[in-house]
Amino acid sequence: MYICLCRGITENAIKRLGEEGVLCPNALACELGLNEPDCCGRCLKNIERLTAIAQGQVRSVAG
């Protein structure tokens, strides 16, 4: 499932980053390129939720 349409980022990609140790909001935003000019900013507003997904605290955004 796509979480970010600007960057084509999937929930699984965020989980994989978490498994690789990218677990804090700043590192995630940097790895995902959410500070790039072609991003709408929606994901940065929801970075805490994305971080929870990376940390395995959220089973699925669909559920």
Ligand code: FES
């Ligand atoms: S949907 Fe992720 S930055 Fe726009």
